[in-house]
Amino acid sequence: MDVSDSPHILSDDRIVTAIRAIIRQELARALDVQQKDKLLTVDEAAEMLSLAVPTVYKLVNQNKIPFMKRTKRLYFSEQRLNDWLLRSQTQTDDERFGAVDTYLVKRRSRKNNRRA
Numbered sequence: 001m002d003v004s005d006s007p008h009i010l011s012d013d014r015i016v017t018a019i020r021a022i023i024r025q026e027l028a029r030a031l032d033v034q035q036k037d038k039l040l041t042v043d044e045a046a047e048m049l050s051l052a053v054p055t056v057y058k059l060v061n062q063n064k065i066p067f068m069k070r071t072k073r074l075y076f077s078e079q080r081l082n083d084w085l086l087r088s089q090t091q092t093d094d095e096r097f098g099a100v101d102t103y104l105v106k107r108r109s110r111k112n113n114r115r116a
Contacts, residue, residue, distance in 0.1 A: 003025070007047060037077050037078060037079040038077075038078040038079075039068075039075045039076070039077060039078075039081075040075065040076040040077075040078055040081070041073075041074075041075065041076075042056055042057070042074050042076075044076075045076040046102060048081060049077065049081065065084060066080040066081065066083075066084055077107070
């Protein structure tokens with residue numbers, strides 16, 4: 001009996017592919033559980049950002065930092081603070097030049113498409 005004749009018998013490649021898919025799903029599920037967002041107090045946010053507490057209050061007052069306010073208490077999402085830090089990261093010269101090159105290539109291709 002040939003393997004291809006029976007729909008119930010899987011080839012080794014298909015078994016390996018199925019096992020890899022299951023492992024990926026389980027890893028994603030495990031990582032998702034670990035990455036749950038944590039709410040921080042002002043003191044915890046200041047420590048995480050390596051800032052003084054008055055500086056954090058100043059950033060909140062200027063709406064320069066993501067925060068939540070419930071009654072008179074301030075809370076900060078650890079995940080949103082990390083995102084905020086990454087957004088305020090400066091680009092290297094190589095990154096800036098790469099962005100300019102990408103922009104120019106896209107602009108040239110748009111001009112060429114208009115002419116065609």
